Amino acid sequence: MEEIKEQVISLPRLGEPAPAFEAVTTHGMLKLEDFKGSWLVLFSHPADFTPVCTTEFIAFAEIHPELQKRGVELLGLSVDSVSSHIAWTRNVEEKTGVKIPFPIIADLSKDVSTAYGMIHPGQSKTETVRCVFIIDDKQVIRTILYYPLTTGRNMQEILRIIDALQTTDANAVATPANWKPGDMVVVPPPNTQEMAEERVKQGYECVDWYLCKKKL
């Protein structure tokens, strides 16, 4: 009886190291480790020369300066060729005046998109869905977002998540629903009864001992 072997690839999860890769891009051959020390937004799009993707690339280019201020690099990906990426980004610049300043992976082999779980056969067997992986400066995955083919991404939400993660890292706090920079942050809940009793005396704005906020 013929033995059928199936390779099981586990998908990346939050808090785990981002899968290493070496890939052909519009900025030459890049490795994940080239981004060490910077945060990285690795995102996939279904295909070049498509309408929603074009609006997204313009939007990513528009937030690029804001990302740079936060020490974040951008890296796009689709299963199109480098020539296609170059032709498309030149066309975007020619038609809209927007220069795409970040590299785009040409993942013809689908090695990177497979490692990152970017192809969802229920949506498309051949194209990557709209994934966003926020990877920190130590190359750990901190956020994963998946959007369907028909829904363009919200750039302000990506910026907000990065702000929240960097604020959390710098101050050992959490951020509440709809938080934005300047808003109060959540103080980590106490672990013991003693800490709970002390917490309510510490001058934080508390709903109760388990939900206290403070200004940074």
Added chain:
Amino acid sequence: MSCISPEGKPTESGSKMLHALKSGLSSPEEIAKDAGLPLFRVRSGLRELAQADLANQKNDSYEITEKGKELVK
């Protein structure tokens, strides 16, 4: 290659990196700052320059070769 054209000439970014190496800078971080290029581009570009024998890699630092110096005369 992003630093060396198919004709074997350094691109604008390749040339900036070679000039930085020629001036004595050796780490990717120093070169990125001097050349005004993103660090990831410099790390990748220095690998290419080393593959093309235009730079030598020693651990995490690089130095320009004689062949590299010829290109930025």
